[in-house]
Amino acid sequence: MTLLEISGLTKAYPGVVANKNVSFSIGKGEIHALLGENGAGKSTLVKTIYGLVRPDSGTMTMKGQPFTPTDPRAARASGVAMVFQHFSLFDALTVSENIALGMDNPPLRRDIAARIQEVSRTYGLPLDPMMVVGDLSAGERQRVEIVRCLLQSPELLIMDEPTSVLTPQEVSILFETLRLLSSEGTSILYISHKLEEIRTLCHHATILRHGVVVGTCVPKQTTSREMAELMVGATLQAPKRDHATPGTALLRLQGLSVPAPHEFGTALKDITLTVRAGEVLGIGGVAGNGQDELVAALSGETTVPDDMIEWQGKAIGRLMPNDRRALGLCAAPEERNGHAAAPDMTLTENALLTGRTRMQLANRGIIDWAKTREFAQTIIEAFDVRTPSTETNARSLSGGNLQKFVIGREILQRSRLLIVNQPTWGVDAAAAAAIRQSLLDLAAEGSAVVVISQDLDEILEVADSFAALTDGRLSPPVSTKGLSLDQIGMMLGGAHDMETAHVDA
Template identity: 50%
Template sequence: MMNARLTLTGITKKYPSVVANDGVSLTVQPGEIHAVLGENGAGKSTLMKIIYGAVKPDAGQVLWNGSEVRIANPAAARQLGIAMVFQHFSLFDTLTVTENIALGLPPDTRLDTLAARITETAGQYGLALEPQRHVHTLSVGERQRVEIVRALLTKPQLLILDEPTSVLTPQAVEKLFGTLRQLASEGCSILYISHKLDEIRALCHTCTVMRGGRVTGVCDPRQETAASLSRMMIGADLPHIETRSHTPGPARLVVEGLSLAKSHPFATELHDIGFELHAGEVLGVAGVSGNGQQELLAALSGEDPRAAHDAIRLDGRPVGRFNAARRRDLGLGFVPEERLGRGAVPEMSLANNVLLSHQGPATVGMGMVRFGAINAMAASIISRFGVKAGGPQAAARSLSGGNLQKFIVGREMLRQPKVLVIAQPTWGVDVGAAAQIRGELVALRDAGCAVLVISEELDELFEISDRIMVIAKGRLRAPVPARSVSREQIGLWMSGIDHAGAAGEAQHAEA
């Protein structure tokens, strides 16, 4: 009888303030695609790090192909044939893509040969990469591609994937699924972490559900519904987002003739970007990562003030040359795609992180920080958004990715902005938290805010957007009503197909 590829028994890992894994047992067979499902903070990431040797368990047994092993570190895991793609990436910003991937390979690896292999593998799986680019020039989505390609290059026996489809078009997701099914048919086992319940049902053979560090159930997801999986994971049905017909108000954010040269050799040039965002609407921006979203965000937020002054207008006022602080004073709210480093300072407390976007009489008086006020604000955000944290003084880096995202979104909503620009609002966030964040965005729209959502999650954009536009190769396709276009068509536009003549066609569709 064939041994299981991986068997975990009684795995326990305790930290000073939490039991991350509490007697977890898990079995993965050769050629099995096995999902691990749970809320943010359920213990999934800790368990995967134990399997990969990045964290040592306090108790429990690990069997690899029937033999007990102690995986001392990631290098030992790779020697066994285990590869992992982390949700939070382990890349060096100052090295190139090729140099980062070479770090996990034998020291005699030739970089020119490796670069050719990277290009070949990336093309095979539809994950476009430029091996010579430095990582600090890549978007979050492009960095995820580096991690996926690095894992695939090792030809692993067990591949651990954490949210691998968040940067892909629907067509590319299907291609990746085909690749994963082929790997499984060849005997590779896959541990698949995703918050997309439909993906798990379509792809995975087995699903282990975790809650509060414990296994609460094992099922065949192909026999379950999205609703039943949700109940197993969070113990309740997903909240329903109420939609309503609406009449948009006046234009709050107007972008016209926005063109920007590359800010660095690997940036995407913006070409004649133009759109209007109205009060009381959600306008979605779809696109494959690396097609100009980063550059558009920087131009809108004020991080890149090179635009012509009247190319960007807030409530009719030109702001193209204003910095981010000046635009915030005029009612702009902004949530970046990178949580740690841009959205929050990792070492600072949640209370102190409030100051990143709340700098006014309520928080600072006569040059002195009102610590009571920022503590109260942080506590309010934690309570309203159900953030799992040790309180306002907890360090930002101590939160799981999803909980930190809820805090950052809540911090920005607390400002009651006239215009909110938000990037990847639910990236890596569990289904319950994602539904809550989307509901809050819709509520903000209903209160009259103009909301611009840049997301690579098409289901998300179709759920909350009134209109959707697509960015490809630095060019923006004019918005179309979300109800008038299919996901497949948006996916084609995201790939750059049929982008010519887009504006006139889109205007016709709206008419």
């Protein structure tokens, strides 16, 4: 039986067609995957279903009735619920207060806690209604959003990239819940670009590319590679790597501790680590466990007592970013627009942003723009950055292209040690593969690379050793050879899930 039928949906924005003649249908109780790269039109499509976007043409029918939600409230009234990729929760309020705030017709205050516990028990989603949201992990926050949806007994649950912030253990809890929901007849529209997940969870998949449906498949009978190639529209090459024997120690952290920069930041606690030449170290962890703070402490944005950071035996904790760059210590922070790059400046100017010291782009303070432009042009060519020219503003590049530029900028200044945070976040598969390959190439040339990522597959693909960052503490690195996702999950804080086990008590 078909729950939602979409046919010929088209939505154009100035300059870009987000969805073009998109048709597919979701059956009752079906888990349907919507697969596509960033910018393929997935978000526009689900926003249309959720009443946030009105299509230019095309029709939707829900249980045989025309379905034209004018706003999310109308969509919810028809039984559509959505869990967004970015949570909309108030840190200072409790779980039950947050849930009540987000509902159209919230039940009485005294009933809501009981109903939350009931739902969370039924669906295996451990959640304490009295906890303050600010203290919850990302996985628990997501549960808050899911429980809020479930309390309205939806017929269609839309989940946008739900696993991007979860540990493997949290992912398996989520999948159990989704399977249970599906068996009870709730349809689920599951948006992701993680193919293995889709293969284990989903019944059907619709693949979008550039706003057009380019294929449908039964994921369990299709290989990840086939799906990826449909999604990207090209054949993919996995990064090549040779495990090199690590060379001399370049960077040594000794009891690195930094207080939290702001109320919801994370303090770094007693981090001790050695990074060697030629080594790729992967640091995993769920966002908000000190990644940004660690990058800042290493790049020099945050300075620390001198002997906490040592560079080839020299204490450098107090050095500013440019002095560290002069040594060869370069970084690429997670946020591209506004941190790693200035969005309203040209690529040439952005090349100067970190390149001035090592590339000698300024002489006694006088900027050599010709040389800077040449450097920008070199990055663009070497890293296949798609841009009209070096004088284009960083903002107008797509996320993947800007990321290639940012990573290329650091690599091409022959950095001795490169720290990257989320190198392929929001980057399409082809660009991600190129970026990973370039990191491996850098290591092969004898530089050290520290990859901080939430994408564990990525870490396993590129890293020689792995360390977990949880609540500002770094585990001792272990070799990635033979390391399983399960073991990584335990390192990342399976312990965190234990804390919520008292819910049922």
